[in-house]
Amino acid sequence: MTQNTRYNPTELETKWYDHWMKHNYFHSEPDEREAYSIVIPPPNVTGVLHMGHMLNNTIQDILIRKARLEGKNACWVPGTDHASIATEAKVVRLLREKGIKKSDISREEFLNYAFEWKDKYGGIILEQLKKLGASCDWDRTRFTMEESLSKAVLKVFVDLYKKGKIYRGLRMTNWDPEAKTVLSNEEVIYKEEQSKLYHVRYQVEGSIDEWVTIATTRPETILGDSAVAVHPSDERYTHLQGKRVIVPMVNRSVPIIFDRYVEMEFGTGALKVTPAHDMNDYDIGQRHQLETIDIFNDDGTMSEAAQFYIGEDRFVVRKKIAKDLEAAGHLVDVEDYKNSVGRSERTNAVVEPRLTLQWFLAMKGFAKTALDAVRSEEVKFYPEHFFNMYHNWLNEDNIRDWCISRQLWWGQQIPAWYLNGQADDDNASIFVAETAEEALAQAKAETGRADLTLEDLRQDEDVVDTWFSSWLWPISVFDGFENQDELRYYYPTNVLVTGWDIMFFWVARMIMAGYEWSGDLLGEERKDIMPFHEVYFTGMVRDNKRRKMSKSLGNSPDALKLIEQYGADGVRFGMLSSGSAGNDIIFDAPIDPNTKQVLNESQLCSQGLNFCNKMWNAMRLLKGLEVVDQPADEATTRINQLAIEWFENKFQQVLKENEQRFESYRLSEALMSLYSFIWGDFCSWYLEIIKPAYGQPIDRATYEQTLNFFERLMTILHPFMPFVTEEIWHQLRDRKAGEDCVISQYPKASAFDEALLNDFDKVQDIVSKIRDLRTKNGLSAKELLPLWVESGDRSRQLFDRDGISELLRKMAYLNDVRFTSEDIANGISFLSGTEKYYLEAELSIDVEAERERITKEIKRLEGFTTGIGKKLSNERFVNNAPAAVVDKERKKLNDGLEKIKILKGNLQDLEAMS
RNA sequence: GGGCGAUUAGCUCAGUUGGUUUAGAGCACCUGCCUUACAAGCAGGGGGUCGUUGGUUCGAAUCCAUCAUCGCCCACCA
Numbered sequence: 001m002t003q004n005t006r007y008n009p010t011e012l013e014t015k016w017y018d019h020w021m022k023h024n025y026f027h028s029e030p031d032e033r034e035a036y037s038i039v040i041p042p043p044n045v046t047g048v049l050h051m052g053h054m055l056n057n058t059i060q061d062i063l064i065r066k067a068r069l070e071g072k073n074a075c076w077v078p079g080t081d082h083a084s085i086a087t088e089a090k091v092v093r094l095l096r097e098k099g100i101k102k103s104d105i106s107r108e109e110f111l112n113y114a115f116e117w118k119d120k121y122g123g124i125i126l127e128q129l130k131k132l133g134a135s136c137d138w139d140r141t142r143f144t145m146e147e148s149l150s151k152a153v154l155k156v157f158v159d160l161y162k163k164g165k166i167y168r169g170l171r172m173t174n175w176d177p178e179a180k181t182v183l184s185n186e187e188v189i190y191k192e193e194q195s196k197l198y199h200v201r202y203q204v205e206g207s208i209d210e211w212v213t214i215a216t217t218r219p220e221t222i223l224g225d226s227a228v229a230v231h232p233s234d235e236r237y238t239h240l241q242g243k244r245v246i247v248p249m250v251n252r253s254v255p256i257i258f259d260r261y262v263e264m265e266f267g268t269g270a271l272k273v274t275p276a277h278d279m280n281d282y283d284i285g286q287r288h289q290l291e292t293i294d295i296f297n298d299d300g301t302m303s304e305a306a307q308f309y310i311g312e313d314r315f316v317v318r319k320k321i322a323k324d325l326e327a328a329g330h331l332v333d334v335e336d337y338k339n340s341v342g343r344s345e346r347t348n349a350v351v352e353p354r355l356t357l358q359w360f361l362a363m364k365g366f367a368k369t370a371l372d373a374v375r376s377e378e379v380k381f382y383p384e385h386f387f388n389m390y391h392n393w394l395n396e397d398n399i400r401d402w403c404i405s406r407q408l409w410w411g412q413q414i415p416a417w418y419l420n421g422q423a424d425d426d427n428a429s430i431f432v433a434e435t436a437e438e439a440l441a442q443a444k445a446e447t448g449r450a451d452l453t454l455e456d457l458r459q460d461e462d463v464v465d466t467w468f469s470s471w472l473w474p475i476s477v478f479d480g481f482e483n484q485d486e487l488r489y490y491y492p493t494n495v496l497v498t499g500w501d502i503m504f505f506w507v508a509r510m511i512m513a514g515y516e517w518s519g520d521l522l523g524e525e526r527k528d529i530m531p532f533h534e535v536y537f538t539g540m541v542r543d544n545k546r547r548k549m550s551k552s553l554g555n556s557p558d559a560l561k562l563i564e565q566y567g568a569d570g571v572r573f574g575m576l577s578s579g580s581a582g583n584d585i586i587f588d589a590p591i592d593p594n595t596k597q598v599l600n601e602s603q604l605c606s607q608g609l610n611f612c613n614k615m616w617n618a619m620r621l622l623k624g625l626e627v628v629d630q631p632a633d634e635a636t637t638r639i640n641q642l643a644i645e646w647f648e649n650k651f652q653q654v655l656k657e658n659e660q661r662f663e664s665y666r667l668s669e670a671l672m673s674l675y676s677f678i679w680g681d682f683c684s685w686y687l688e689i690i691k692p693a694y695g696q697p698i699d700r701a702t703y704e705q706t707l708n709f710f711e712r713l714m715t716i717l718h719p720f721m722p723f724v725t726e727e728i729w730h731q732l733r734d735r736k737a738g739e740d741c742v743i744s745q746y747p748k749a750s751a752f753d754e755a756l757l758n759d760f761d762k763v764q765d766i767v768s769k770i771r772d773l774r775t776k777n778g779l780s781a782k783e784l785l786p787l788w789v790e791s792g793d794r795s796r797q798l799f800d801r802d803g804i805s806e807l808l809r810k811m812a813y814l815n816d817v818r819f820t821s822e823d824i825a826n827g828i829s830f831l832s833g834t835e836k837y838y839l840e841a842e843l844s845i846d847v848e849a850e851r852e853r854i855t856k857e858i859k860r861l862e863g864f865t866t867g868i869g870k871k872l873s874n875e876r877f878v879n880n881a882p883a884a885v886v887d888k889e890r891k892k893l894n895d896g897l898e899k900i901k902i903l904k905g906n907l908q909d910l911e912a913m914s
Numbered sequence: 915g916g917g918c919g920a921u922u923a924g925c926u927c928a929g930u931u932g933g934u935u936u937a938g939a940g941c942a943c944c945u946g947c948c949u950u951a952c953a954a955g956c957a958g959g960g961g962g963u964c965g966u967u968g969g970u971u972c973g974a975a976u977c978c979a980u981c982a983u984c985g986c987c988c989a990c991c992a
Contacts, residue, residue, distance in 0.1 A: 005952060190990095197992075215992050229992095263992080271992050280990090339991055388918050389987055398916095398988065500987090544925095546985075577940070578926070583919095584985085586926065603941060604926095610954045621951035660930085669928070672940065687951085694950060768958080775946065775958055782949075864936065877972035885933050885973090892935050 007616035009567025028075035030489035036067035037490040045080035049128035049559040051541040065719040069746035079142035084411040085346040152481040161432040177300030178349035181407040188342040197337035202245040215267030220317040223306040224295035227273040232258040359405040366512040367399040411463030471509035474531035500537040539584035558596035566605035569721040573608025612724040626697040642803030643689040652752035770812040784815035788838035791819040795835040865896040
């Protein structure tokens with residue numbers, strides 16, 4: 001017998017993961033079986049495991065393991081994302097620490113450093129996923145910047161360019177001065193921040209002492225002002241028609257213009273216009289043909305054009321200029337003000353609107369496709385309401401073209417070449433092709449210059465947005481753009497599991513890409529060209545104050561330490577039990593702010609560990625039993641057979657209910673149902689029933705059946721808690737090589753006998769009530785007492801079933817079960833359903849307390865029956881409600897009245913006794 | 915400004931097309947037990963009238979409207 005009363009996850013989890021890997025269980029190759037495929041949302045190659053990863057990878061693992069157990073060809077493709085901005089920023093920082101500036105080295109040198117670093121530190125997160133138990137096909141690990149995937153990116157870029165969907169244009173864009181690149185709209189996160197509103201007065205040109213006061217949160221941009229705007233119908237300013245004002249500091253004369261964009265109520269009603277550094281100002285500038293003065297360098301410092309503070313950072317300048325304006329008498333007022341500030345999603349730098357030349361992807365057609373796919377449920381969202389958010393972003397009024405170029409080196413370089421000596425913005429000199437050679441051929445053909453060589457071409461310096469490679473992920477991980485063998489088998493993938501926060505970045509765009517290319521790749525006959533049939537959006541993981549877990553808040557537990565503390569099974573249990581499908585989950589685990597270790601009072605994961613421990617001990621119980629070949633005595637046999645029959649049926653019921661939960665991705669409910677089934681039904685009832693008296697042996701038939709139940713329980717729990725189930729599975733029986741829980745057979749649900757389950761519910765109710773009576777009356781829990789059943793048809797019926805009375809005797813410590821039609825004088829009566837029972841015992845009843853209890857119960861029942869009585873005497877109810885409902889109400893009423901009658905009888909008996 | 919979601923027991927949440935005994939679970943809590951699988955355990959128990967106010971209906975936690983509070987998404991913010 002296994003000595004240790006506690007389950008120890010640490011060593012066992014490593015052992016089993018190695019075992020699974022050694023047997024290659026997670027590897028998938030196309031075959032004749034039904035495929036079940038999932039592609040992982042690729043984490044940042046330099047990332048570390050956080051709670052969000054743990055949640056969505058646990059879910060993916062549950063789905064993939066269940067499919068594997070069901071005999072499907074389960075394939076979970078792992079991989080990482082090159083995450084251009086985040087990774088490049090990290091490499092730049094690292095090089096700076098080494099004393100190397102990015103601007104001092106060549107693109108090639110930089111990429112060498114980056115790859116070196118990626119090879120050394122990248123993919124740590126994948127190793128961490130193994131600790132969680134993730135059963136990915138590691139042989140298939142992909143990376144968004146590896147050759148095949150990069151080729152796919154170039155291919156689709158060229159394809160889209162040819163289709164006229166990609167264009168290049170000078171636009172107001174979001175500039176990240178830290179990463180020194182442009183960002184897409186989705187990469188800018190707006191948040192309310194506390195700032196100041198500066199009121200600055202501009203002198204009217206030619207006046208002695210006439211001023212116009214504007215309000216701004218960004219006084220440093222005054223240096224780039226090219227007008228002051230007021231509303232056309234603002235009477236305060238009509239007299240200034242045609243006048244000009246002098247911009248402070250730079251003493252530039254700029255026009256006062258009239259534009260409806262200006263809100264009269266805001267501030268002073270006068271708006272400074274800086275077309276180079278504000279989206280709206282740019283539009284105003286276009287309308288009024290204003291000068292665009294770019295006063296910033298690409299790193300957010302002041303440029304020559306600013307004339308003042310050249311080379312100093314914009315935020316330093318903001319403070320300085322306020323002082324200088326005040327000194328010069330221009331600063332009228334400063335007030336505290338809350339406004340929303342856009343920051344770069346990756347670097348957190350305040351985004352600077354700038355006019356730049358970028359590549360864009362036209363989104364209108366794509367958006368419609370993506371919207372229709374989900375609207376028609378070809379791609380189904382769970383929970384469904386996320387469609388609303390999706391729709392809101394994709395509808396044609398809101399959708400905006402996707403800026404796909406980035407001024408970075410870490411990524412796929414844009415496959416566009418320019419002729420040396422010609423301006424970059426001259427569309428005629430752009431050659432887009434997958435290779436330089438092809439571009440050259442194009443250039444020769446279009447210019448008619450056969451003498452051109454590669455030297456005459458210059459490739460676009462920029463790379464494409466990372467999401468421009470990850471939107472191809474469900475196709476490219478199967479090398480689908482090169483050959484379609486695997487694509488045909490695994491595509492569309494079954495489900496995508498991801499957080500809703502990347503719905504726009506990734507989910508929507510994958511759907512677009514799926515419909516754009518997979519049809520052509522797979523051939524005409526294939527209609528199912530969506531990248532996945534279903535999307536399960538997980539919630540965000542939040543702390544107990546409902547804050548999103550994030551590095552900057554320091555409120556996220558260290559995922560690996562958590563696994564060390566509670567075991568992967570415990571953590572998986574904790575994650576799933578903290579919230580339900582699609583809702584944000586509150587992971588209430590207090591952590592040590594320094595070590596990020598979860599403090600011991602955390603209940604969440606220890607519940608999971610306790611569960612492991614419970615099953616471990618159930619296993620120990622069985623292994624400690626002496627098994628004999630001769631059958632047990634008759635009574636025991638009847639009990640055991642009843643228990644086995646009941647548990648078998650209960651098992652089918654749970655199995656069936658869980659099928660529905662799986663279909664709708666209610667995984668936490670499925671887990672909780674298994675938890676209470678194993679702990680409550682299996683351990684507390686089934687095992688206690690078949691457990692022989694101390695020192696007694698168990699018959700082989702019952703023992704075998706019990707092992708069989710236990711085994712099947714381990715299989716159905718395996719997707720949720722893979723390690724403990726594998727360990728127990730092996731402890732239960734001697735296993736041949738290749739006989740493992742991870743590849744065992746998930747049982748198929750079959751019909752179950754509801755009458756039997758109902759009868760057993762009654763037995764459980766009777767046992768509980770007897771236990772309660774013993775506690776309440778100070779009787780020993782194990783003193784053998786007789787039970788009297790007041791015979792009536794219904795109570796008789798229950799006892800017709802074989803083994804019921806024997807089972808009651810065992811579980812409720814009864815020495816006899818007898819039937820009577822008389823009242824039992826020294827019996828404590830109780831009701832189960834409408835049947836009356838007496839537990840016979842020598843004791844003095846607290847008459848007063850008992851009377852009170854019964855009176856209270858009668859009162860409750862009377863209220864209840866009166867309510868139903870009213871309902872039933874309402875003709876409209878009886879006429880309109882379905883017959884079944886009316887019958888049910890009648891039964892409720894009769895049962896209630898019956899109970900009242902019995903209780904009143906009890907009350908009389910009490911009176912007689914006192 | 916447009917939109918979405920939430921509001922049920924101390925906490926976290928179920929409640930699947932309105933009708934199985936005037937609401938369920940887990941945790942927490944209370945009582946009694948160191949009973950030879952498990953005290954990280956066993957047995958039992960208390961606790962909510964479903965955010966507000968109306969409406970629809972024979973019947974509402976469930977449908978509609980209103981208000982309130984909280985959270986989120988998009989757009990805008992001098």
